[in-house]
């Protein structure tokens with residue numbers, strides 16, 4: 159089994175501050191981390207390798223943040239590939255998936271591509287399906303259980319109204335949700351071993367793509383924190399009965415309950 | 418197949434492609450058609466529904482009632498089951514032939530796996546979970562969506578056509594156009610047999626859709642046992658509402674088929690009563706448009722208290738029963 163995992167180094171959204179005067183997020187210098195769902199994808203890839211043998215490669219487009227890449231390797235990935243380039247500034251999902259597709263083709267043959275269902279910062283849920291299309295392979299999205307059986311991958315996925323089991327012949331692309339597993343935390347030993355693992359850095363020209371082929375189709379024009387227009391009436395130290403009274407009063411006042 | 422004018426004309430000689438709407442969810446399709454009608458007017462184009470499936474021809478005419486000028490129909494047993502591979506290919510073939518300006522896709526999970534695959538096939542941009550759509554002075558589509566964990570509104574502009582956007586329930590309001598007739602365009606497309614196939618499908622035990630609830634009593638990880646949900650259900654019943662939940666109760670414990678939040682359902686009830694929910698941004702992203710937010714939480718520092726109208730610092734195991742008691746008394 160040759161498994162490729164797409165792993166984004168994303169903005170750690172839980173640590174982004176908002177500039178109070180402009181109500182805009184402060185992104186320069188914001189901390190980065192491996193996107194949560196991608197860690198689930200890495201974990202799943204490693205579990206499949208542990209069960210069936212083979213190799214797991216990661217591929218990252220964009221920020222060549224070495225600490226995050228080392229963490230990916232420490233989790234058990236065999237080799238990491240990173241594509242970064244001066245011209246890769248304004249990336250939408252269209253650009254990211256094209257670069258990933260080119261990189262994956264350059265990495266050689268593969269049986270399975272794993273992605274997180276979404277990235278924590280952009281949250282577009284687009285890269286997996288786009289990549290499957292560009293690679294010409296089937297996609298199995300929102301997987302909460304994954305198994306490889308012979309030459310097929312089988313996943314269980316929860317949709318709004320049903321739970322489905324879907325299968326496809328390899329090669330295929332699977333996107334996973336957070337429920338699929340609990341990502342391992344690397345030990346000191348893992349971290350030491352990771353420092354010897356190979357990281358391959360590519361620029362766009364290494365992949366034979368010119369920046370002209372990578373024009374984004376969507377651009378972010380503005381980021382704005384919403385104004386919170388809530389009353390913020392906080393009641394502390396009330397007896398349960400008093401609290402209940404207060405809630406009923408509020409429900410009456412807001413017209414939820416009729417008097 | 419009949420011949421039809423390829424595109425609508427606006428003003429002078431400039432040709433503006435249609436605004437298309439697709440969703441496998443009928444309710445959402447009706448809403449999207451309302452949005453497509455509105456956007457197409459601004460652009461001087463027309464709106465169209467795209468129907469793909471087996472036996473869908475018979476419902477085509479009805480869609481005029483919801484705002485469609487035209488309905489493209491691909492009715493073929495090959496499309497009896499939804500498949501992102503096959504559906505993306507079918508809609509892409511139509512789009513290459515008729516060159517729409519926009520394809521609005523319902524942001525169900527199926528829609529959200531279809532739209533990007535379709536966009537990739539058309540080398541087009543795509544915006545996910547748009548909550549607002551506008552046309553700027555340059556005639557470009559500008560959308561608003563929640564990004565960066567759900568606490569920042571991002572305005573994104575499309576730099577080229579076609580524009581592909583996914584849109585959740587309740588962004589557009591369904592409208593009925595009593596007299597409106599639509600033109601039906603039957604298309605034949607042939608696609609490869611999809612490689613991914615559904616081998617098993619189980620319906621979840623489905624309640625009424627949360628999106629329609631007037632009052633939502635929402636359970637968080639502060640609820641310790643599954644049996645305790647009975648208490649919240651009783652409260653919801655007394656308020657004519659429904660019970661929803663945060664992600665862990667559904668995704669981790671499996672107590673609910675669906676959760677509310679960035680990665681779950683987006684709801685906007687008249688009242689949202691959060692019981693034992695800490696109020697992480699990813700949760701808020703799914704309920705921020707609620708009219709009134711009430712929170713019950715034992716931790717005075719819980720972030721939910723920063724985004725609520727009324728907050729009670731207290732134990733939900735005491736406050737909720739007291740509330741039930743009081744509401745019952747009032748009913749008498």
Ligand SMILES: Cc1cc2nc3c(=O)[nH]c(=O)nc-3n(C[C@H](O)[C@H](O)[C@H](O)COP(=O)(O)OP(=O)(O)OC[C@H]3O[C@@H](n4cnc5c(N)ncnc54)[C@H](O)[C@@H]3O)c2cc1C
Nearest residue numbers: 637638639663664678679680681693695699700715716733
């Ligand atoms: C990419 C991403 C996407 C996510 N998407 C979603 C999403 O769509 N929806 C979602 O909900 N979450 C989502 N999450 C998870 C989210 O970050 C939180 O972990 C989750 O919302 C926490 O749920 P909770 O508030 O129920 O639990 P907790 O954070 O554990 O909070 C429980 C609360 O209950 C209170 N409590 C405990 N006992 C009592 C009591 N007896 N009485 C009153 N209060 C009590 C505690 O004080 C605490 O505030 C996502 C996370 C990520 C990283």
